[in-house]
Amino acid sequence: MAAERGLLPALLLALLAGGGQQPGAADYCSWRGSGLSWEPRSRAVEQVHLRCTEGSLEWMYPVRALRVVLEPILSSAQHTTVCIKPASDYQGASIYVERAGQLHLVASPQRDISRRTASFQYELLSNQSAAGPDFKKMALVKAMCRPCDNVELLMAICSSDFVVKGSIRNVSHDSENHMSQVDVNVQKVYRQKNRIFQQDEASGEWRGPIRTLLQCKVKKGAGDFLFTGNEHFGEAWLGCAPRFKDFSFIYHAARERRANPCEFQLN
Structure with a gap:
């Protein structure tokens, strides 16, 4: 479609409801x-199927x-939100989302064809809610910024991608990207999905x-x-973060x- 219109190289993203077929050798x-590797004179649009929830x-x-x-x-694929994170050096093609046969540009066209990746x-x-995008955004901010109640705290250690005990080393704010970063000195890693929290070779301390x-206005x-939370695109995002002594009391009482x-060894 893009080739026929004479556009520069383009990525066309389409989300289809899954479940009807089993993945085969050509699915990734x-x-x-x-x-x-493509035939230079061909005007065909190449197609790739991705069958996982992340990749x-x-x-x-x-x-x-x-x-x-x-x-x-x-x-529930028909209620799925697609999150795309271009690489920091993303260059060479525009990104379009295909909806009902129409293409919608989501990334500005690249005019420098010498850029090659x-x-x-x-x-x-x-998505479990049918609410509009503005409502969902406000709900997300409220959910991420408010303190967790006791039930949520207890569930956090069971279902989070990471659970670590530590202290706040530093807090920095990035107004351009609307986010804050909490640098943690880690005393114990109870769980982590990937190696976000690692030992510093020079000091021997665990950090992450x-x-x-940014709207949460986190302070040191x-x-x-x-600290508990989930990982997105290889980054740790904060969920519940009670003081350790408070959570210890809540857990033992429960x-x-x-x-x-769930059973969890806090000591």
Whole structure:
């Protein structure tokens, strides 16, 4: 479609409801390819199927158009939000989202055809609400910034991508990207999905960055905290972060009542 209109190289993203087919040899979580391997005189649009809820794509020497079909095997795929994070050096192609047969530009056209790599990460998030985007955004900010109640605190240690005990080393704010970063000195890593929290070779201390929304107005506080949250695009995002002594009291009280949702060794 883009090639026929004479546009510069383009990525066409389409989200289809999954579940009807089983993944085959040509289905991927991630894809890496080059336009140099394509027939130079062909005007056909190449197509790639990505079947996972997260992955990446790297298109080197982009030419014509690449149609990326996000077709996850999810029962609620029709209620899925697609999050795209272009690489910091993303160059060489425009990104379009295909909806009802129409193309909608979501990234500005690249005019310098000497730029040769277009790559991004993607995540598919399930939407349980039919509310509009403005309402969802406000709800997200409210949910991320308000303190967690006791039930949420207890669930956080069971379901979070990371759970670490530590203190706040520094807090920095990025107004351009509307986010804050909390640098944590880690005393103990209870769980982490990936190696975000690592040991510094020089000092031997365990450290790691946790991000949150700028609107939350996070400040540096003294004492030990239990940091929990989820990972998105390889970055840790803050969920519940109670003071460690407060959470310890809440957890042991719930355990005595047999109201703790999961067993967790805090010591």
